[in-house]
Amino acid sequence: xxxxxxxxxxxxxxxxxxxxxxxxxxxxxxxxxxxxxxxxxxxxxxxxxxxxxxxxxxxxxxxxxxxxxxxxxxxxxxxxxxxxxxxxxxxxxxxxxxxxxxxxxxxxxxxxxxxxxxxxxxxxxxxxxxxxxxxxxxxxxxxxxxxxxxxxxxxxxxxxxxxxxxxxxxxxxxxxxxxxxxxxxxxxxxxxxxxxxxxxxxxxxxxxxxxxxxxxxxxxxxxxxxxxxxxxxxxxxxxxxxxxxxxxxxxxxxxxxxxxxxxxxxxxxxxxxxxxxxxxxxxxxxxxxxxxxxxxxxxxxxxxxxxxx
Amino acid sequence: xxxxxxxxxxxxxxxxxxxxxxxxxxxxxxxxxxxxxxxxxxxxxxxxxxxxxxxxxxxxxxxxxxxxxxxxxxxxxxxxxxxxxxxxxxxxxxxxxxxxxxxxxxxxxxxxxxxxxxxxxxxxxxxxxxxxxxxxxxxxxxxxxxxxxxxxxxxxxxxxxxxxxxxxxxxxxxxxxxxxxxxxxxxxxxxxxxxxxxxxxxxxxxxxxxxxxxxxxxxxxxxxxxxxxxxxxxxxxxxxxxxxxxxxxxxxxx
Numbered sequence: 001x002x003x004x005x006x007x008x009x010x011x012x013x014x015x016x017x018x019x020x021x022x023x024x025x026x027x028x029x030x031x032x033x034x035x036x037x038x039x040x041x042x043x044x045x046x047x048x049x050x051x052x053x054x055x056x057x058x059x060x061x062x063x064x065x066x067x068x069x070x071x072x073x074x075x076x077x078x079x080x081x082x083x084x085x086x087x088x089x090x091x092x093x094x095x096x097x098x099x100x101x102x103x104x105x106x107x108x109x110x111x112x113x114x115x116x117x118x119x120x121x122x123x124x125x126x127x128x129x130x131x132x133x134x135x136x137x138x139x140x141x142x143x144x145x146x147x148x149x150x151x152x153x154x155x156x157x158x159x160x161x162x163x164x165x166x167x168x169x170x171x172x173x174x175x176x177x178x179x180x181x182x183x184x185x186x187x188x189x190x191x192x193x194x195x196x197x198x199x200x201x202x203x204x205x206x207x208x209x210x211x212x213x214x215x216x217x218x219x220x221x222x223x224x225x226x227x228x229x230x231x232x233x234x235x236x237x238x239x240x241x242x243x244x245x246x247x248x249x250x251x252x253x254x255x256x257x258x259x260x261x262x263x264x265x266x267x268x269x270x271x272x273x274x275x276x277x278x279x280x281x282x283x284x285x286x287x288x289x290x291x292x293x294x295x296x297x298x299x300x301x302x303x304x305x306x307x308x309x
Numbered sequence: 310x311x312x313x314x315x316x317x318x319x320x321x322x323x324x325x326x327x328x329x330x331x332x333x334x335x336x337x338x339x340x341x342x343x344x345x346x347x348x349x350x351x352x353x354x355x356x357x358x359x360x361x362x363x364x365x366x367x368x369x370x371x372x373x374x375x376x377x378x379x380x381x382x383x384x385x386x387x388x389x390x391x392x393x394x395x396x397x398x399x400x401x402x403x404x405x406x407x408x409x410x411x412x413x414x415x416x417x418x419x420x421x422x423x424x425x426x427x428x429x430x431x432x433x434x435x436x437x438x439x440x441x442x443x444x445x446x447x448x449x450x451x452x453x454x455x456x457x458x459x460x461x462x463x464x465x466x467x468x469x470x471x472x473x474x475x476x477x478x479x480x481x482x483x484x485x486x487x488x489x490x491x492x493x494x495x496x497x498x499x500x501x502x503x504x505x506x507x508x509x510x511x512x513x514x515x516x517x518x519x520x521x522x523x524x525x526x527x528x529x530x531x532x533x534x535x536x537x538x539x540x541x542x543x544x545x546x547x548x549x550x551x552x553x554x555x556x557x558x559x560x561x562x563x
Contacts, residue, residue, distance in 0.1 A: 183406060184412065187406065189363060190402075190403075191400075191423070191424035191472070191476060192399045192400035192428045192429075192476065193424065194393065194396050195392060197428070201423065206414055282414075284414050285456035287458060294454070
């Protein structure tokens, strides 16, 4: 017969085992640290890097303007791309064949041609369509706009980036929506929700978990794609200012490329932090693992339940 | 005379060339419990889904509380109902699914208050009070803040029942509510359903739980191949089945 010992104070001692050793991890780490130190030493002592020039231009006013313009281009075009991408994704999944075809053709064109060509094309819009008139076709005109008189390379660059990105965002969002099980839509419908509310309150919040990681990718990629707006031509983004404006004048391409790289890296790091928090927010309920708060509450309940000797 | 809660007249449903329902005629009185049994693919679930218009009926008529489901009757012709009006009809019909279908990104309480607040426009404080009350009724008061993934199947299904009840439905549909549960969790869900029946809720239940049918149902319907083979008081159908098909089925499940 087995006797079950139920006294709480005489439980088995906690395990205190010798941890598994990992000698090869240490070896590999040492090798990597030595190689990195060699590279840093080489870079620091190599005069070709021109570190004095790098330091001089790192916080240069023109560079800071470039950073600001690049950030603006990234944020504006991403916002437009996400909104348009949601619209295109929903159209693509809609039962309406007109919406489906429009969305398909849009994706076909904007994913099928290089972004550089598209940006160059947007730059040529004022040449192709010199005047915009709004009115009755073949009749009187109410509104007239001369595109060539306006100086709008920033807007054209932003639109060019946004319309291209929207095609990619549409596919990411469509994948996210498709990843939500059908039962979720059914349960919402059975509760009397409309299709739009079901999308907004049930499907999209769950799709976000799938949508955010690739979208973070796209934002970071967009940050760097802005360096192509020189095709419009727009000349005041970070890369254009660092290379075409300053380096071309001072003949110092290496330190200025490093300045640009440094700022791209800093902005990317900030974006990654934002992505981490967004991902954590939208993963609510995705795992059975309890949150810290829930664990504390349970531990407290257990403490109260246990008899104290 | 008040109309029955559910009235089906020759209801037919086909998916393409496949006829799933071949003329179902039945009635469920107010406050009554109808249990539907039958082999897989016999059309029980499809019929249930027709009642709240998750599936569109191809022929025949389906009424809930005297109201035609899914169409507007204009005397000589039927007009397809707009999604808006169909959604309005569904508000009064609660549904519980085999796989619970709780919203995984919302806590138990948030699952329950979601539709009352956003569909019916109930004030949040009222919805929360009612939500806690319902959680208490299904024995889940302590789990209000838990996410569905942290609950057992039986607990999830009880929350799902509370979610459906939060809309104050006049009719509850149960689509194999215990089929995805461990045997020891089945009892807790059936207990909640039994209590609900005793309180006078009209229910249509698709299930394989013959014990529940015998104890709670007012009427038992045996379906096979898209038709009602046999129906009547559960004790009679279960102990003295008239048709060979019913006998064969019951001999396997009892």
